[in-house]
Amino acid sequence: MAEIGIGIVGGGYMGKAHSVAMAAVGAVFETRLRPRLEMICASSPESAERYRRAFGFARATHDWRALVEDPQVAAIIIATPQALHREISEAAFALGKPVMCEKPMGTSVAEAQAMVDAAEASGQANMVAYNYIRTPASQFARKLIADGEIGDITWFRAEHTEDFYADPQAPATWRATGRANGNMGDLAPHILNASLALIGPIRSIMADIETVHADRPGGTVTNDDQAQIMCRFDNGVMGHLYISRTATGRKMGYAYEIFGTKGAIRFDQEDQNALWLYRAEGPEAERGFRKILTGPAHPDYLPFCQGPGHGTGYQDQIIIEAHDFLKAIETGEPVYPTFRDGLAVNHLIEAAWASSETRSWQDVATL
Amino acid sequence: MAEIGIGIVGGGYMGKAHSVAMAAVGAVFETRLRPRLEMICASSPESAERYRRAFGFARATHDWRALVEDPQVAAIIIATPQALHREISEAAFALGKPVMCEKPMGTSVAEAQAMVDAAEASGQANMVAYNYIRTPASQFARKLIADGEIGDITWFRAEHTEDFYADPQAPATWRATGRANGNMGDLAPHILNASLALIGPIRSIMADIETVHADRPGGTVTNDDQAQIMCRFDNGVMGHLYISRTATGRKMGYAYEIFGTKGAIRFDQEDQNALWLYRAEGPEAERGFRKILTGPAHPDYLPFCQGPGHGTGYQDQIIIEAHDFLKAIETGEPVYPTFRDGLAVNHLIEAAWASSETRSWQDVATL
Amino acid sequence: MAEIGIGIVGGGYMGKAHSVAMAAVGAVFETRLRPRLEMICASSPESAERYRRAFGFARATHDWRALVEDPQVAAIIIATPQALHREISEAAFALGKPVMCEKPMGTSVAEAQAMVDAAEASGQANMVAYNYIRTPASQFARKLIADGEIGDITWFRAEHTEDFYADPQAPATWRATGRANGNMGDLAPHILNASLALIGPIRSIMADIETVHADRPGGTVTNDDQAQIMCRFDNGVMGHLYISRTATGRKMGYAYEIFGTKGAIRFDQEDQNALWLYRAEGPEAERGFRKILTGPAHPDYLPFCQGPGHGTGYQDQIIIEAHDFLKAIETGEPVYPTFRDGLAVNHLIEAAWASSETRSWQDVATL
Amino acid sequence: MAEIGIGIVGGGYMGKAHSVAMAAVGAVFETRLRPRLEMICASSPESAERYRRAFGFARATHDWRALVEDPQVAAIIIATPQALHREISEAAFALGKPVMCEKPMGTSVAEAQAMVDAAEASGQANMVAYNYIRTPASQFARKLIADGEIGDITWFRAEHTEDFYADPQAPATWRATGRANGNMGDLAPHILNASLALIGPIRSIMADIETVHADRPGGTVTNDDQAQIMCRFDNGVMGHLYISRTATGRKMGYAYEIFGTKGAIRFDQEDQNALWLYRAEGPEAERGFRKILTGPAHPDYLPFCQGPGHGTGYQDQIIIEAHDFLKAIETGEPVYPTFRDGLAVNHLIEAAWASSETRSWQDVATL
Incomplete structure (x- = not known):
C-alpha cells in the first residue's frame, strides 16, 4: 500500500465530486494506491483556500502551474473550463504525471488531438472523465x-x-x-x-x-x-x-x-x-x-x-472513476476512455x- | 332512433374489428343511429359465408360491387388491401354512400388524391380508420x-x-x-x-x-x-x-x-x-x-x-371510431381524420x- | 349456431355492461350460441323502456317475474341490488333457466346457501359474476x-x-x-x-x-x-x-x-x-x-x-364472462365460479x- | 474546523460502511468537525489489522475496551453483533464519549432500556443507526x-x-x-x-x-x-x-x-x-x-x-447518518433516532x- 498525492485543478461542481471521490475511494475499493488530498487550485487565493478547507486538502493555490509542478502532487485531475484543458495536461505530461481530464477534451478537435499527442508521448496514464458509462x-x-x-x-x-x-x-x-x-x-x-x-x-x-x-x-x-x-x-x-x-x-x-x-x-x-x-x-x-x-x-x-x-448514486460513479484512474496509474495499462478514446x-x-x-x-x- | 345497414369489405383482422365494433357501438354509446350488420364481403363465397356466420351479418358476398350497390347497405367500411381502396370508395361515393377506409388510403399519393376528390364531390361522410388516435x-x-x-x-x-x-x-x-x-x-x-x-x-x-x-x-x-x-x-x-x-x-x-x-x-x-x-x-x-x-x-x-x-382496450378504440363514423353520417359534419386529413x-x-x-x-x- | 334469448334484470352500471357484452360476444368469440337481447327489466316502466332503447333490447318490463317467466327469455342475468338475488334466481331455477348473478350472492350466508341449493337442484348453469378474475x-x-x-x-x-x-x-x-x-x-x-x-x-x-x-x-x-x-x-x-x-x-x-x-x-x-x-x-x-x-x-x-x-379493457372482461356463461349453458359443464364457489x-x-x-x-x- | 478521532467496533458489512462514511463525510458536507479514522476493532488481531489497512485507520485492536478507552478515540460507532451493544455503549458513556450504535439496540427490551439509561445519564450524543430513514x-x-x-x-x-x-x-x-x-x-x-x-x-x-x-x-x-x-x-x-x-x-x-x-x-x-x-x-x-x-x-x-x-445510493445514506452523528456531537442537540427513540x-x-x-x-x- 502506497500513498499518492492528488492535485485537483478546479473546485466547483466537478472539483468537489473528484475531491470526495479521492477521499473515499481507498476505503471503498480497498486500493493499494491510496490518494492523499495534496493540493487544490482555484481561480483566486480565497476560493482556493475555501475549497481546501471544505474538501480537506493539505494545501491550496490559485496558480495551476504551481500545482502541476509541485513535487508532492503525483497525479492531476483537471476540472476547469475547457479552455484550460490542453495547457494544463500538456504541462503535466511534460513532467511525467498522469492526468484525468474533465469532458470534453479541449475546445476543438485540434486541441484534443494535441492532448492525445502529449499523453501518448509521455506514456503516462490518461483518462477522460466520462463518468456515466461507469455505473x-x-x-x-x-x-x-x-x-x-x-x-x-x-x-x-x-x-x-x-x-x-x-x-x-x-x-x-x-x-x-x-x-x-x-x-x-x-x-x-x-x-x-x-x-x-x-x-x-x-x-x-x-x-x-x-x-x-x-x-x-x-x-x-x-x-x-x-x-x-x-x-x-x-x-x-x-x-x-x-x-x-x-x-x-x-x-x-x-x-x-x-x-x-x-x-x-x-x-x-x-x-x-x-x-x-x-x-x-x-x-x-x-x-x-x-x-x-x-x-x-x-x-x-x-x-x-x-x-x-x-x-449506488452519482457520487459513487465518480468513486468508480477514481478507482479506474488509480488502476491506470498503478498498472500502466490504459483504462477506457483514454485521451484517444475521448478524441x-x-x-x-x-x-x-x-x-x-x-x-x-x-x-x-x-x- | 334509426337503423343503418352496414357493409364491410374484408373479413380479416380489421374486418372482424369493425364488425365487432358495429355490433357493440349502439349499446355502448346509446347511439341514435343503430348499425345493422347487413353484408360482409370476402374474396371467395366460402370465406364470405364463414365471416357472415362468425360475425353475425345478415348476408355475404364475394363481389364487393354487389355489396356497395346493395340497397340495404347504407354505409361502407373498407378493410381490404390498399390496392382496392380507391376503386371501392369511388364506387360508394358515386352512389352517395358514406365510407370509412382503412389506413393508409390507397397505394400512392395519386390514388389518395383521387379518393379525396371522390369523397368531396359526393359530399358524403368520409373517414380514414386511424384508430389509435382515438383512445x-x-x-x-x-x-x-x-x-x-x-x-x-x-x-x-x-x-x-x-x-x-x-x-x-x-x-x-x-x-x-x-x-x-x-x-x-x-x-x-x-x-x-x-x-x-x-x-x-x-x-x-x-x-x-x-x-x-x-x-x-x-x-x-x-x-x-x-x-x-x-x-x-x-x-x-x-x-x-x-x-x-x-x-x-x-x-x-x-x-x-x-x-x-x-x-x-x-x-x-x-x-x-x-x-x-x-x-x-x-x-x-x-x-x-x-x-x-x-x-x-x-x-x-x-x-x-x-x-x-x-x-379500455384495443377493441374499444375501434368502437369509438365506429361511433365517430356514425356521428359523421348523422350530422353531416366532418370527423377527423377525413380523407383529406388522411392524404x-x-x-x-x-x-x-x-x-x-x-x-x-x-x-x-x-x- | 343457435340463438338464445337473454333477459337482464337491472339496467344500471352492471346491467349496461352485461348488455354490451351480450351484444358483442357472438362476433368476438364467434360463438355457436348467439345471444339475442330479448328483455330488460328495471324498477319502473319508464326506466325499463329507456334501457331497452339504449341497449337495444326487444322488450322491456318493470316486473322481474314477467321477465323470468317469459318464454322467449332462456337465460337470466341478475344485476339488481343484493336483496333481490335470492328470489329471482330461485324463480329462474324453478323454471329450469340458467342464471348468472352479480356478486356477492345475496345478503347473507343463509341466502347464498339457499341459492346454491336452488341452483344445484335445478341442474342449470349457474355463475357468479366475478369478472376481474377473467382478464x-x-x-x-x-x-x-x-x-x-x-x-x-x-x-x-x-x-x-x-x-x-x-x-x-x-x-x-x-x-x-x-x-x-x-x-x-x-x-x-x-x-x-x-x-x-x-x-x-x-x-x-x-x-x-x-x-x-x-x-x-x-x-x-x-x-x-x-x-x-x-x-x-x-x-x-x-x-x-x-x-x-x-x-x-x-x-x-x-x-x-x-x-x-x-x-x-x-x-x-x-x-x-x-x-x-x-x-x-x-x-x-x-x-x-x-x-x-x-x-x-x-x-x-x-x-x-x-x-x-x-x-383489453374493462368491457372486454365482461365479454369474456358472457362467453363463459354461454359455454356453461351450451356444454352443461360448470364454469368457475359457480354459485357454490361464490358461497x-x-x-x-x-x-x-x-x-x-x-x-x-x-x-x-x-x- | 476541528478533528475528531473515530473508533469503530466491528469491521464487517456495517463496519466498512461506517468507515467509508467517516472518510467521506467531511468533504461531502464540508463539516466543521472532521473525522479522523483513529482505530478499528475486530475479533482477532489479524482481522483488525486487515480492516485497518483496508479502510485506512491509523490503528487496530481486537480488544474493544482498548478502543473505547483510547484517549485519541473521541466518538464510538458500534457495529458488532447485538449481544455486545449494551456493554460497549455503557463503557463508552461511562467515559463521556458519544456513541452511534447499530440497530437494533441490544438483544432485549431490558438491554435497550439499560442503554437508554446509560446514554441519558452521560448526557452524551447517542444515536441508533437506522440509516434508511435518512435518504x-x-x-x-x-x-x-x-x-x-x-x-x-x-x-x-x-x-x-x-x-x-x-x-x-x-x-x-x-x-x-x-x-x-x-x-x-x-x-x-x-x-x-x-x-x-x-x-x-x-x-x-x-x-x-x-x-x-x-x-x-x-x-x-x-x-x-x-x-x-x-x-x-x-x-x-x-x-x-x-x-x-x-x-x-x-x-x-x-x-x-x-x-x-x-x-x-x-x-x-x-x-x-x-x-x-x-x-x-x-x-x-x-x-x-x-x-x-x-x-x-x-x-x-x-x-x-x-x-x-x-x-444518491446506499453508501450516501450512511454518509448522511455520519453527518447527523457529527451534528449531535457538535451541537449537543439530540438527533433522531436517539437511544430512547430506538427503544x-x-x-x-x-x-x-x-x-x-x-x-x-x-x-x-x-x-
Missing part, C-alpha cells in the same frame, strides 16, 4: 452487448436530456454564450461517449442543432439548446441521438434503448440502479422486459454494498456542427 | 396540447414499434414484398397520423429507411423493416419518428413524448390507459411526471365504464422515400 | 400458479382499493348505509374471490374493519370504509388482504403479489395488460421482474386482437365481521 | 406528512422484504439460529423504525410470525423467516407491516404506502431516488401519482450533487412475539 448498470449493459447476449444490434437510440433551460424565462447566464457551454459542448459529449462505448465507432451523421429560446431575460442566447442526430455506426447500425437542455421534466435523462436480434436493453440514468433486459427466448407467453436491479453480481457494485438492490467524441461534435450547418450527411473523420 | 388517453393528450396546457411545443418524438420481424429466422411471407406491406406502408401511417394530429402539419423531413434482414427463410425481403425520420413541423417544432417491425421486445410501441415550455407529455400504447403529464409549476420539490389513469373525466371513456382506472399521411410517406433515396432533406408538399 | 393477465397468473411455475407459494397479498370515499367531504349517499353497500359488502368480494381462485380455500382469518369518516355532509355513515384481513390458507400460506374505498389516489387497485419458492407474480388491475413475473433461475445478474404484456399467447386474448400488447366468499365476509367484532382469529366454515 | 426521499416523505401535505393519515402499509432465504435449498448458516439473526431481529427493526418516524407511536399490534423453510441443507432453522403485523397507531391510523427474508424477487423492499385525506405517498427503496406523491386537488382529469426525482430541493441531497435526478422499536418487537405466540392483539408498552 454498474451501464457497465453491465456494455458487457451484455460485447458478449453478444442480445445478438446483432439493429437499432440504437440515446439521449442526454435535462430541463434547466426549458423555461424561456430562465435568465441568460454564462450558459447562454460560448459553444463550450452550449448543449452540444456541455451535454452531448456524455451521450456520444456512451454511443461509442456501447456500439462502437460512428461513420456518418446527420444533425439538426438549434437554439430553442434565443431571447432570455438578461440577454441573447448565442449558443445551442437542443439537437438531434441520425447516425450510422461502422457496423451498419442505425442510430439516433437527442440532446437537450430544454427537455421539460427531464432531470438526468441519460438514457438509451438498444434492439438486437436476440434481445433488447433499456436504461435511464434517472433510475440508474435498474437495467431493463428483454430476451427473445422461452415461451412467448413469458417474454417481457425484466427490470434487473444492480447488485454484487454487477461490475463495481460490491465495494459499495453486499446486498443487491441497495443502490473521437470531439470529432463527432465537429461533424455534427458541419452537418447541421450544411443540412447534409457528414462522414466522421477516421481516427 | 381516451391520446384524445386527452391532443386536447391538453391544443389548450396550451404544456405551453409552446419545443420537441416531439414518436415511434411505432413492433417486433414480429425482429427474428431474422422469421420466414419471408407476404409481409416481405410490396411497399404496402413494408414498414413504411403498414406501420408508419399510424404514427405519422398521430404526429399531424398532435402537433400539426410537417414541412420538411429527412429520412433513413432500411431493410434490416434482407434474407429470410423462404426468400428475399424486398420491402423495408425500419426507418427513422427527422422533421420540422410548420410551427418550427423539431421532431423525430422511428418506425420498426424489428424492434425486439416491443409489441405495440405506439408512443410519443412531447416537451413544451410549460409541461411535457408521454404516452405509450402498451400502457394505453395511462397518460404521463409533467407541469412546470409548483414547488420544485414536488414536480414530477404524474401517471394519470384514464377515467370518466377523459374523452369517450364513460360509455365503457363509470369507474376510473378500469381501462397528408400519404404525402409524408412519399416524401420520406424520396428523402431516404436522395439522402437529403425534403420539403413536404402543401395540401 | 387474460389474471387467468394467466392463475395458470402459472396451478402449473407450479413459481413453486410452492409462501406469501399472498392482495387489495381492492378505490378512492371514491377518500374525501371526508364526499356526501353521505346510499353508499353510506347498509352492509351490502359498504366496503366489505361491495368491494371485498372481488378480491376475496381472487384469493380463493389464485391460492385456494382460506382456513382462518383475523380482520380489522372500520369506518374512516363517520360524519359526512348529509348524514352519518353507518357502514364500513376500509378493512384489513390477515389469513392462513388451507395449504398453510400466510396472506393479507386490504380493502378500501378511502384509498386516496387508487382508482381500481385490484392487485396482488405472490411469492413462491421458484418465482413471484405481481399484478395490478390499473395496468391490467401487464403481468409481472420473476423467475428464480438463470444467472443472478440477469434476474428481475419481467413485465409481460398480454397477447394472443394468453387466455381469451386472441378473440379481441391478433397483435400482442394491444390490450365461499359469503362465508369469508361473515367470518371477517365476526373476527373484527371479537378482535380474534376466526376459523372459516368448511363448505 | 432524501424518505426524509422528504416524513416532512410532507408532518406538514400536513397529505392531510390526516388514514392508512399505512410498509414492508421490509429481501429474498436471500427464499430458496429452500439455501444452506442453514449463522442466519438460521438465534432471534437476533432472524427476520424479526434483523430486518424488522428498519421498517418498524420507519413506521414510528413517519406516522408516530404504535399502540397495539396483532402479529403472525413464522419459519417458512424449517429444514435447510446443513441443519434446522430455529429462527423466523417472515412475519406480518396489523397495527393501530396512537392517532388511530390502521396499519400493516410485512417483513420477510423469503420474498422471492425482492432485493431491498423497504417500502411504504400512505393514504391521507388530501393525498398519498408511495416509496420503495429499490427505486430510492423517487418518491411518488398524489394530491387530491386540481381537475380530476389531471390527477395522478407523480414520480418526484430527488434533487437539491430535497433534504441532504445537494451535498452529493447540484443536479436533480442524479441520484420503542425493541418494545414493538417484543410485543409482536407475544402477539404471535398468543394469537391475540397486544398493547404496546408506553415509553
